[in-house]
Amino acid sequence: MPQLSSWDCEILSYPHAITREATCLSDLTEWVFKQTEGKHYDVIIGHSLGGLIALELVVEYSASVGRIICLDTNLKPAGAFFHDLMTKTHMEQYGQQVNGVMTSERPYYTQAPMRSLQEEFDYTPLLSQIGIPIYLLMRDRGQSDPMDHICELQLPLCALDKIQIRFVSDSCHMPMVENPVQLAEMLCQICNAETDK
DSSP states (O other): OGGGTTSOOOOOOOOHHHHTTOOSHHHHHHHHHHHHTTOEEEEEEEETHHHHHHHHHHHHHOOEEEEEEEESOOSSOOOGGGOOSSOHHHHHHHHHHHHHHHHHHGGGSOHHHHHHTTSSOOOGGGGGGOOSOEEEEEEOTTOSOGGGGGGGGOOOHHHHTTEEEEEETTOSSOHHHHOHHHHHHHHHHHHHOSOOO
16 A cells, blocks of 8 residues: 555565465464464554554464554355445456456365365454454445444454454455555554554
8 A cells, every 4th residue: 555655564465376376264373374484563454454463463373563553344144234345436447457356366276275264263262362453444335324333243241342343444355456645544543543442
């Protein structure tokens, strides 16, 4: 995102050699750990399943992290409000390009990790084992009060108590494409905050 060009960032993308062999999310987490072992990160930002990997890094590998930001990450199977890839307007604008990228990448992923995130899964127990701030930046689908849909995340109260939920306006699953300016502002606010929940 050009709005964050001044940040000192390390961006990881899973190599096809890894995604071809991965049978579960933990296989991807293990690869990420091997790339980041021994380093400290003020924040780890993970989009979608990347948010789950960030949680696993801290719990399973004791990664040194100041805070975790999950972008449109479902910790459990969510309701219909949290299903669309992009808003209708953004699909008309960016859908062909985004779907093209996803289609070109699909052959390099085994079905097992994706299937495990389409069936029953529950990553909320990880939250109780994490002592750093966790933020969940979710879609609002252009709704004036997206908190009305918070129940569709299917999260127990103990999980809601461990995370701070914020909503990126006029976006669905691709906030970095749909509303990069507001997303960048949110990320800066979170990362510059002196105190957290």
